[in-house]
Amino acid sequence: MGEFASDAAAALKAAEAVCGPVELEEISDRRGSAVWKASGPRGVVSIKLGTGEAAEVTAREASVLDQLPGYTVTVGRFDGRVWFVTPWLTGPSTWDVFRPVRTGEGGRVEALAAAVDLCRAVTDLHEAGWVHGDLQPQHGIHTEQGVRLLDFAWSRRLGITPWSTFDGTMIHLTAPELAARIINGPQPVETTQSADVYALAGTLWTCVTGTWPLDYETAGLAKGTPLDALRKAIAHRAVPLTTRLPWPSLQARLRHVLLAAPDHRPSAAELTMLVKAADA
Numbered sequence: 001m002g003e004f005a006s007d008a009a010a011a012l013k014a015a016e017a018v019c020g021p022v023e024l025e026e027i028s029d030r031r032g033s034a035v036w037k038a039s040g041p042r043g044v045v046s047i048k049l050g051t052g053e054a055a056e057v058t059a060r061e062a063s064v065l066d067q068l069p070g071y072t073v074t075v076g077r078f079d080g081r082v083w084f085v086t087p088w089l090t091g092p093s094t095w096d097v098f099r100p101v102r103t104g105e106g107g108r109v110e111a112l113a114a115a116v117d118l119c120r121a122v123t124d125l126h127e128a129g130w131v132h133g134d135l136q137p138q139h140g141i142h143t144e145q146g147v148r149l150l151d152f153a154w155s156r157r158l159g160i161t162p163w164s165t166f167d168g169t170m171i172h173l174t175a176p177e178l179a180a181r182i183i184n185g186p187q188p189v190e191t192t193q194s195a196d197v198y199a200l201a202g203t204l205w206t207c208v209t210g211t212w213p214l215d216y217e218t219a220g221l222a223k224g225t226p227l228d229a230l231r232k233a234i235a236h237r238a239v240p241l242t243t244r245l246p247w248p249s250l251q252a253r254l255r256h257v258l259l260a261a262p263d264h265r266p267s268a269a270e271l272t273m274l275v276k277a278a279d280a
Contacts, residue, residue, distance in 0.1 A: 011047050011083040012038075014074040018085070019043045033058060037088060044088035051081045057153045058082040060162055064152040068130075071148075089148050094118050095137035098207035101247065108280040112250070114142055115204050119272035121147035122200055126193045126268050129158045133191040134169040135199040137207050154191060161188045171230050172212040173199040177262045179235035194262045197271055201257035204275070208247050213258055214239040249279040 015022050019040025024047075027035040032054030036047045050058025055077075062075040062084040075084040097114040100107030118140040125132055132139075133154030141148050154169050156162055166189040168174050168182050175198035181189045205213040216222075219239040221230060233239050241258060245251050253274040257266055266274060 010076045014085040015045050045085050046088050047085050049083045055082045061153040064155045089141040091141050091143040093138045094140040102210045112280045116276050117147045123268040131191045132196050136170050137203050173202040176237050179231045194265050201254040205254045215242040
């Protein structure tokens with residue numbers, strides 16, 4: 001884990017303007033992007049710092065947050081780095097809500113309600129004219145005010161492509177058509193709402209089973225297979241879905257989404273209704 005940059009005084013000052021004197025807890029530090037939880041007597045915020053190639057990615061995410069209703073952000077630059085401060089989202093992730101389901105301890109009623117709420121949050125984002133681009137099990141936080149989405153670094157408003165090159169985000173939740181575009185081009189590849197729905201269904205499948213939706217072992221893709229080889233197999237739909245079905249009613253609906261061609265894939269709003277109709 002990295003150390004909070006002592007010269008990022010403006011980021012710390014922005015956090016303390018909200019919280020008062022803060023204690024810092026490092027949450028993550030990977031690929032040039034680090035996140036801290038800053039807690040003080042008046043509140044809690046998140047500080048995100050991007051360095052190197054991650055600096056412009058961090059700036060792009062801050063720009064998205066600034067445009068979305070319900071999110072507030074303070075952003076700054078120093079020495080080629082970019083930071084932003086935003087309120088800490090309190091609540092479990094979708095992955096956390098599903099934990100009792102994965103461990104066989106029940107919790108299906110609560111998990112199904114959480115799944116519906118996550119789908120509604122993505123629906124709201126899509127209806128506002130946005131693509132998220134990186135939906136994952138940890139990227140929905142279930143707060144008292146509803147689900148709030150995280151990690152908007154690869155988000156875009158429809159009609160705008162704010163990057164020159166897109167190589168994909170979580171490979172295991174990448175829609176086949178998006179994988180094919182990354183391989184074949186042309187760049188810049190545009191993320192789509194339909195690919196978001198694929199990732200949303202894959203996210204819920206993963207929350208149910210604890211494993212990714214695709215059965216790499218059956219496809220002969222061992223652990224450690226290079227990313228390019230995985231992407232090619234996904235693009236050609238050469239990896240079947242796993243057959244483990246601990247929650248058949250819900251997974252049958254998710255399976256329909258994961259196997260559908262892009263033009264026949266339900267919208268986020270339609271997936272919300274499909275999930276809502278599953279048996280708990």
